[in-house]
Amino acid sequence: MIGSEPTTMALTTIVFACFLLTWANPSDAGFECKFPDFMQSDTRSGSKRDWRTHLMEGGRHHMTHNWEVAYGFYGDSMRASVLGGSKAKDAPMPFSRQCIIEVTEGRYLVEHQDQEVADPRLFGQTMKYLCIEFVRHSDDVVQILESELVSYTSPKLCSDNRMRINPWMIINRANFFSASVPCPLQGGFSTKIFDKMRNLDVCSAYEGSTRLESECMRGEGMFFRFRHDICVPEDLQMDKQQRVHCMATWQKERFTYSILRSDQSEQAWCFRFPTDNNGAFQSYLFRDLRCETEEIPESTDRYLRIAVVQDESRTLSDLCVDDYEACSYWNSPCIHAGSIMQLTCAKRCGICSPQIPTTCSLPAALKGKWKEKLPDATNHINLRDLHLDVDGLASFRCIQWYSRPYAHDATKYEQMFVTTFENGCRPRYTCAQFSKHSPSVLKYKLSQSEIWPWEGTTGVTVSCHPFKYKEDDMKLGSRFRSNYLKVFVADEENHAYVKCKLPHRHIQFTAVQRNQLSCQGELNSLSSNYFQVTYANCSSMPAQQKFACMDSSSHGYFGDHLVVTDVVNAEEQSHMCWLFSPDASSSFYLLELEFCHSAAKDHIVSGLLDPLVTFKPVLSTTTTMAPTTFRAAVENIVSVSHKLNESWTEDALRNAQGGYRIQSDQGKDNGQKLDEVAPAVVISNPESKNSVGCLHFNLLCALLLLMIAKL
Structure with missing residues (x-):
């Protein structure tokens, strides 16, 4: 009827006609069908998503893969490859899907083609259609909401009453061991x-x-x-x-x-x-x-x-209990020392008592509030008389199992703690190591927590020895636990400063920042507690900074030196870590405080750690070094041995207690005089046919001298 509303049938026809035109050439119509970015196998950062599904417990039918299906998403296409389980009754099938149109937000009408069609002539005739939606449970866990497979296309496939959840989970295998969220059950x-x-x-x-x-x-x-x-x-x-x-x-x-x-x-x-x-x-x-x-x-x-x-809660008074109902029925659970039965029945077997374990007090030198500033957070710990409180983790109560001479020395101290709960969780035992050599810096690390009985316990002695100090699923660091002593500074406005003990009082350097920008500058020791760094024509760094030393300690076989500093007259507290080598010709580094530990140098060398700034000393052509820098001698000789040709040789190795001197050909030819120093190794350039053999002999001698010097 003229002037009336279109009939339902006519409206449906118009909409579907528009849909077909869009499907025929979606780009011309302004509709480009593409699966969500969070599903794409190639990410914008360059990494890969490895989507897997049909993870069968332990595999089946002697599979080599537990994962039976792999998914790939590339723009508007989806491909499924079968990895295993092909002989199973309900075996998955390989297929490909092409996105036709996004019917509503997040719901896609797609064409589906099985890839194992027996007759190639029927390949195109087996095309099916369905609607799918990706249900994102996390960055690495997805499910598919899908309609039934049909032989025709219709937007109605995407209606709510046609969609069903596929029970199989899809996992990004590339992040399998790093994906983690808090569990909801507590x-x-x-x-x-x-x-x-x-x-x-x-x-x-x-x-x-x-x-x-x-x-x-x-x-x-x-x-x-x-x-x-x-x-x-x-x-x-x-x-x-x-x-x-x-x-x-x-x-x-x-x-x-x-x-x-x-x-x-x-x-x-x-x-x-x-x-x-x-x-x-x-x-x-x-x-x-x-x-x-x-x-x-x-x-x-x-x-x-x-x-x-x-379960019911356990308090400090409930630490000594039998952990299992069977302890009341077993005939002789205590006859084998260190057995699971004996440790499980700790009360019956006398491993513990109402007095063992008992609470204890911490050394006075450790007490106080301390903080560790990380790039994205600040950790706080509070050491009280009986407790170690770790903000955001737990409160730990100081306990000891057997009486022992009380250790007041806080320079190297290890203590066991216990944490109890009111929600049925068994008590957690944790050990902590402390090292305190200066008033404003505390170094400490926390072990992994254990439930009684923990592995390595014999029942004869209960100590921190079996506890593991390791990180929580992170390559270099952990917010709460670590392989290495973490640096905490006193949580107060004014800090006490100590002697810097820098290996060198004056160093000229080229500073290379993390972004590869470089500057010239120098480091000068101002007094025992302060040093100053000056940069020349460097827009990315302060022209001059004064640092006060809060802690100074040596680490490692070669005596690498870690110095914790505070920036003097800064608007807010800025704590940094400096890593020095005793060798004046070696690079030194500026690090974030979280990486200020004994393994920092190894991590830098192996490429695991990128320093904030790498300082490369600028040395004169002729350099004289202290007698104690045997490592530098070895490193230089090894370096020369790799680059040597037949025009190089050596003179002699004199007096192991003397220094060593490296003289360039240019200095010799120009008649430059060397400083008068103790006898040294002189590498020069006479024409000798035995140069390589002599150099290898000297390398062996240098290594022997290094071993002798450390005895």
Whole structure:
């Protein structure tokens, strides 16, 4: 009818016609279909995303890959390659998909082509269509919401009632061991496990045979604790004490889901539990990397049903307990010293008592508030009489197991601490090492925390010896734990300064910054506690800076020197670290305070650490060095041996206690006189046929002298 609204049929026809025109030439119509940036295999930074899915627990059918499918996303195309499981009844199939149009935000109509068509003539005739949406649970964990595969195209495929979630998780394998988020479940729980795949209960004879602990300490992840090897469900691909990290977590309807990854192997699971619970609930651990949403999963039997009950809290007065119900029933758990049975039944076997372990006090020299300034955060610790408080991590209570002579020396001090919880988590034992040589600087490191009984404990002695000082999943550093002593400065406005003990009082240098800009300058010692750095015509650096020394210490076999400084008269506190070599010809470095430790030089040499500034000394043609710089002699001779041709030779090696002198051909030819010094190695340029052999002999002599000098 003229002037009336278009009929529903006519409107649908118009819309679909426009859609077909757009599909035929989407670029001309202004619509370019492209999958999301977060899915693209090639990132803007140049790194690669390695998307994998169908992770089967332990593989199947003697596969060499646990991952069965790899996905690649390139602009508007998606490709699936099958890596394994091809002989399985439900084997995945390779395919390719092409984006046609983004129907609504985030939902894409795509064409789907199976890649294993038996008859090549039917290849084009097997084209299918579907709608997909990428559900992003984290940067490295994705699911696909998808419609059914059909033989026609229609935007209606993208309607809500046509879309279903694919249970298989898609993981960026490139970041598998670095992906980590806080786990949503918190506390300590006793568990009973039912293995659906085998229809049997697992290790349910005694209370506490299996336990689950989650996020007891920040960043700790989850622990599955199986009391015995036989308590680990068959083919679960877990250790008896298995630590896992959460790669992603989300909520949907009444459940919370977490993707768990092993801390040691490329294995992952989906863990599901009710979001609202009172500490007693049923949870599910899916053996393969798929998350089922059914109340009682029916589409797979490859899962564990875990009955979870939160434990009561343990206080300092509850440290001495038997950790397992079976301790009351075992006949002789204490006869084998250091056995798991004896350590588990610590109270019954007399390893502990109401008086052991006991609280203790920290040395007075350590007490106070200290801070470590990082590029993106500031760490604070507070050492009180009985406690070490680490801001953002936990409070640690000083304890000792056996009486010992009290050590008041804070220059090198190690202490055990304990942390207790009110959410059912077992107490965590942690050790810390301290080193304090100056009033305003404290160096300390924190070990990994352990649950009793920890590996390496015999029960005869309980000490910090078995504890591991290592970083938390980071290459060079960790916010809370480290392989090396971390530098903390007193959290106060005014600091006490100490002698700098610089190896050299005056150095001219070329400074190369991290951005490769270079400047000329010099370093001068002003007094025992201060030195000054001056730059010439350097717009990227202050013309002159005065530094006060807060700590000075030597490290390593060759005596590399670390100096912690404060910038004098700065608007705000600016603490830096300087790394000097005793050799005046060697480079020295300016570092962030977080890298001020004994391994800094090794990390620089290996390329793991890029200094803020590298200072390269500018030396005169003829240089005389101190008798003690044997390392410089060795390094120079080794360097010369690689570059030598037949025109080079050596004269002699004289007097091991003397200095050494390197004279260039140019200086000799110009008649320059060398300073009068102790006898030295002189490398000159006479015509000798035995130059190489003589040089190798001197290299051996220099190494022997170096060893003798260190005895």
